[in-house]
Amino acid sequence: MPEVAHALTIERSEGGVCLKLSGRLDANTVAEIWDEALGAVKGKVTVDASAVEYCDGAGSALLCELRRRGGGEITGLRPEIAKVFELFGGDVEPDDTAKKPVNSPVETLGRLGADFFQDLWEQVAFLGQLAVVFLSFRGGTQRLRWSDVWITFERAGVQALVVVGMISFLTGLIMAFQAAPPLQQFGVDIFVVNLVGLAMVRELGPIMTAIVLAGRSGSAFAAEIGTMKVNEELNALNTMGLDPIRFLVAPKVLAGIMVTPFLIIYANLLGVAGGFLVMLLRGFPPPALWQQLTSAIGVHDVMAGLIKGFVFGGLVAGIGCLRGLQTREGASSVGISTTRSVVSSIFLIVVVDAVFAVVYYVIDF
Amino acid sequence: MSADAIIKVKDLSAGYGETALLEHVSFEVKRGEVFVILGGSGCGKSTLLKHLIGLLPPLAGEVLIDGGNLASASGEERQKILRRIGVGYQSGALFGSMTLAENITLPIEEFTTLPPEAREAIAWTKLKLVGLENFTAHLPAEISGGMQKRAAIARAMALDPQVLFLDEPSAGLDPVTSAELDALILQLRDALGVTFVIVSHELASIYAVADRVIMLDKKAKGIIAEGKPQDLRDNSKDPFVHKFFHREAA
Numbered sequence: 001m002p003e004v005a006h007a008l009t010i011e012r013s014e015g016g017v018c019l020k021l022s023g024r025l026d027a028n029t030v031a032e033i034w035d036e037a038l039g040a041v042k043g044k045v046t047v048d049a050s051a052v053e054y055c056d057g058a059g060s061a062l063l064c065e066l067r068r069r070g071g072g073e074i075t076g077l078r079p080e081i082a083k084v085f086e087l088f089g090g091d092v093e094p095d096d097t098a099k100k101p102v103n104s105p106v107e108t109l110g111r112l113g114a115d116f117f118q119d120l121w122e123q124v125a126f127l128g129q130l131a132v133v134f135l136s137f138r139g140g141t142q143r144l145r146w147s148d149v150w151i152t153f154e155r156a157g158v159q160a161l162v163v164v165g166m167i168s169f170l171t172g173l174i175m176a177f178q179a180a181p182p183l184q185q186f187g188v189d190i191f192v193v194n195l196v197g198l199a200m201v202r203e204l205g206p207i208m209t210a211i212v213l214a215g216r217s218g219s220a221f222a223a224e225i226g227t228m229k230v231n232e233e234l235n236a237l238n239t240m241g242l243d244p245i246r247f248l249v250a251p252k253v254l255a256g257i258m259v260t261p262f263l264i265i266y267a268n269l270l271g272v273a274g275g276f277l278v279m280l281l282r283g284f285p286p287p288a289l290w291q292q293l294t295s296a297i298g299v300h301d302v303m304a305g306l307i308k309g310f311v312f313g314g315l316v317a318g319i320g321c322l323r324g325l326q327t328r329e330g331a332s333s334v335g336i337s338t339t340r341s342v343v344s345s346i347f348l349i350v351v352v353d354a355v356f357a358v359v360y361y362v363i364d365f
Numbered sequence: 366m367s368a369d370a371i372i373k374v375k376d377l378s379a380g381y382g383e384t385a386l387l388e389h390v391s392f393e394v395k396r397g398e399v400f401v402i403l404g405g406s407g408c409g410k411s412t413l414l415k416h417l418i419g420l421l422p423p424l425a426g427e428v429l430i431d432g433g434n435l436a437s438a439s440g441e442e443r444q445k446i447l448r449r450i451g452v453g454y455q456s457g458a459l460f461g462s463m464t465l466a467e468n469i470t471l472p473i474e475e476f477t478t479l480p481p482e483a484r485e486a487i488a489w490t491k492l493k494l495v496g497l498e499n500f501t502a503h504l505p506a507e508i509s510g511g512m513q514k515r516a517a518i519a520r521a522m523a524l525d526p527q528v529l530f531l532d533e534p535s536a537g538l539d540p541v542t543s544a545e546l547d548a549l550i551l552q553l554r555d556a557l558g559v560t561f562v563i564v565s566h567e568l569a570s571i572y573a574v575a576d577r578v579i580m581l582d583k584k585a586k587g588i589i590a591e592g593k594p595q596d597l598r599d600n601s602k603d604p605f606v607h608k609f610f611h612r613e614a615a
Binding site: 065080087329330332 | 461462473477478479480482483486487489490491493494498504505506507522523524525552553555556557
């Protein structure tokens with residue numbers, strides 16, 4: 001008994017299976033009969049397409065697949081439909097070599113390792129190129145584009161004041177809120193000022209500022225330079241004789257180095273203000289809080305944070321630019337570069353901060 | 366208005382915001398016709414195309430595709446009209462994070478109930494159509510500009526549209542590839558009855574494929590000539606049309 005499904009009739013005999021197709025073979029009808037038609041292909045199949053009235057790309061794909069799997073002939077195609085079938089590849093077999101080979105786990109691991117060391121090498125080379133560029137600045141054609149430095153200074157610094165201020169103020173406030181009750185049990189809740197002051201000035205101020213800088217500005221540098229690379233603007237700079245490192249990267253890195261300490265001072269002030277607000281609400285007079293703060297924090301503590309700021313600023317701007325320069329092709333690559341810039345920056349900020357902690361401990365700073 | 370017109374443009378004013386680049390433009394495109402929009406730089410060819418495919422709303426007038434108005438349609442009705450058209454953009458506009466096959470299977474997956482292997486088989490046939498069947502797993506960035514243009518046409522053909530709009534399909538292609546593309550356009554028209562609306566100013570391609578052309582002019586803000594390209598070349602009295610077809614300086 002023949003099985004019927006819309007445009008498909010399946011006839012089984014001792015000689016094999018005969019599929020009779022009829023009517024319109026478009027995306028809708030092909031979607032209905034695809035599984036059934038290919039499910040019937042076991043061994044040699046002949047396809048009778050004499051009753052097919054219309055066949056588009058979807059219909060041609062079905063005929064191609066039936067012939068590929070069944071190996072049989074397609075008969076009875078009307079001349080105009082045969083023409084369409086031929087146009088859509090009815091005359092050739094799909095070539096599996098078009099598919100890219102899948103890497104083995106060992107090969108994948110090897111590639112990951114190679115990529116890691118390649119990235120490390122590129123970071124070192126980038127640092128070297130940047131150093132050479134900074135050392136070679138002089139007047140004329142080798143001058144630094146100060147206008148770009150100030151633009152970046154404004155975008156990365158002035159325009160970040162609100163977000164840096166809010167985060168720092170709230171962090172100081174939260175720390176004081178959390179620390180005051182337990183310290184009060186021992187009658188030393190005035191030391192909340194020491195806690196907030198030292199933590200902000202030496203650690204949290206620099207780190208939070210650097211992380212905000214990585215999220216706001218480092219990612220923007222990566223996206224900007226990455227898009228320029230995708231649009232061949234970096235090639236244009238190169239062929240004009242303008243080194244992208246000198247023209248694009250150096251002003252951004254310099255602006256990052258210059259602006260970060262200012263942002264850190266601002267973050268410190270607002271963080272301490274947040275802590276002070278809690279203490280004022282708990283009834284401590286302002287002069288007592290100020291005296292406690294000045295006795296707890298020395299100039300060297302402030303300097304310890306600011307020195308980190310110079311390094312973090314250069315690091316975040318440099319990583320952002322490097323990831324931008326490493327962008328490959330296409331819009332998705334710009335997205336990848338931006339993500340990598342933020343992830344690398346935050347990771348390196350923490351690593352560098354740990355190095356600073358050890359060094360400061362060793363030299364008792 | 367003739368009954369076999371698949372696109373009807375009635376009294377269209379086209380432009381951006383308040384600025385009209387074209388005013389009171391009316392024309393029709395017949396089913397199975399290769400229709401070319403010509404004109405000098407900045408005359409509004411691409412703007413007109415954007416109005417035809419519904420990317421810009423008309424400042425005045427209307428555009429009907431098989432009786433449907435893209436500008437006023439919404440929801441399912443709009444989807445229905447969009448299923449009838451495919452667009453090949455000048456730069457290809459392929460999705461950079463997807464392989465060529467994935468670029469083609471995306472609309473098939475979204476708008477049909479075909480199983481995955483059917484979608485892949487259709488992607489292969491579409492890429493075979495444009496001679497890229499060996500590049501199914503390649504990303505757009507890994508193939509040449511000419512190949513990207515052909516892949517864009519394959520993607521535009523994904524759902525077997527009745528009308529294909531192509532923006533400068535031959536620009537930047539070598540003469541051989543350009544001629545192959547012309548042959549493909551004619552094959553698709555002859556075999557599948559696809560209607561083509563092409564924006565171009567590649568004269569060789571226009572002579573090879575166009576059944577009818579309209580020429581737009583910046584100053585006139587409208588159509589200054591309409592007909593077969595060979596007729597316009599040989600018989601037009603309009604100085605701009607004459608210069609255009611004879612490649613003479615203004």
